Amino acid sequence: MNEFELIARYFARPRLNRSGRALLGVGDDCALLAPTPGMQLAISADMLVEGRHFFADVDPRRLGHKALAVNLSDLAAMGAKPAWCTLSIALPAIDEAWVAAFCDGFFALADEHELELIGGDTTRGPLTIAVQIAGEVPPGAALRRDGGQAGDDVWVSGSLGAAAAAVMHRTGRLVLNDAKLAECLDQLDLPTPRITLGLALRGLATAALDLSDGLVGDLNHICERSRCGAQLDWPAVPVHSALAGLPEPLRQEAALAGGDDYELCFSAPAARRDVLSTLAESLGLPLTRIGRLVTGQGVSVCDAAGQLIPLTHSGFDHFAV
Incomplete structure (x- = not known):
């Protein structure tokens, strides 16, 4: 199985039909997005590296869940509603059973939050997972770190x-x-x-x-x-x-x-x-x-x-x- 067959089999999914949807998702050089009119985008990225952020023997379903959960947590901290994400993953080799289990965990959580995977990258290398996530928040409503005051x-x-x-x-x-x-x-x-x-x-x-x-x-x-x-x-x-x-x-x-x-x-x-x-x-x-x-x-x-x-x-x- 080559890179493109891997993407087609495990990462290309039916598109979501909702407001703020992706016009073009997995399979092109870029995704095309149509944010909800009047909303601001909240964007974050996290990387998980084997041996630094997770143990080598972790269950791949659990790792799929966590890889997305830590990014969703950033949106939660900003008061943003999840919308889209990208996933880039370096694999030591293509282990289809491992990839299938990882995707089960990843997409179960994505579906729970109506989150659409719109692109990413795959390559051979030390196991590393990088997710970029985007959500929407009304202007002026985002939770930030700079609004605290003494006495709060x-x-x-x-x-x-x-x-x-x-x-x-x-x-x-x-x-x-x-x-x-x-x-x-x-x-x-x-x-x-x-x-x-x-x-x-x-x-x-x-x-x-x-x-x-x-x-x-x-x-x-x-x-x-x-x-x-x-x-x-x-x-x-x-x-x-x-x-x-x-x-x-x-x-x-x-x-x-x-x-x-x-x-x-x-x-x-x-x-x-x-x-x-x-x-x-x-x-x-x-x-x-x-x-x-x-x-x-x-x-x-x-x-x-x-x-x-x-x-x-x-x-x-x-x-x-």
Whole structure:
């Protein structure tokens, strides 16, 4: 099977019939898009490299899901509705069973969000997956990182730390029992992009991002762009239940700096607490107030007694050896 046969068999799909559709998709030099009139485009790209972002023995269905989920999470963080994506993949060799399973995971999630694959590239090389994604958002409605103000609450969706605990187990830093390991691996391999939450936060959140590299490190991006600091309350941080019983330093590292959570972290005025609590109930998704934006810079974390917790880890470094 050559490159073009691979694309035709596994990546060329029926076109979606909807507003904001692609006029021309897979099979030409470029895709042609017809964005919904009056909407702005939100565009992002992520790359996953074997050995850096995923383990070599990961199930290809799960990898297909995650490759798309981490990009959808970027759209969620901007309050954008998914529309199109491209997929470029380097494969050591053409393994049809592997490719079919990868596509099953990828397209199951794409179909869930009415996302259309409109192009990409394939080649031989070390296993690398690169997705570019585009969504639509009304002018002025996008969630950005630069709108936070001192006094705003800091919120986070879901729970944190399970994906990092799975990595710690796989690398021998801790041992989880079978049940807890299964929970943590699901969080690592099958993250849920919070698209519905992102759309609902338009007009409520003052700043937002998704948690890919760790709570402290990612929240610091909001602080830098919004020119403020953040103070978090460690007892309020929603640590995943699978981490119960682990030594406190490992729980803190996993939840504060572990990464791979793909939850949304956002700021909002204190006056919107009741609205956000009601939103959490309507979505069936926990939204937890974990601290506040403050005058100054950087992110600090306090324990139950109000004492600063030394932060020995800040987040995932894509270039660390």
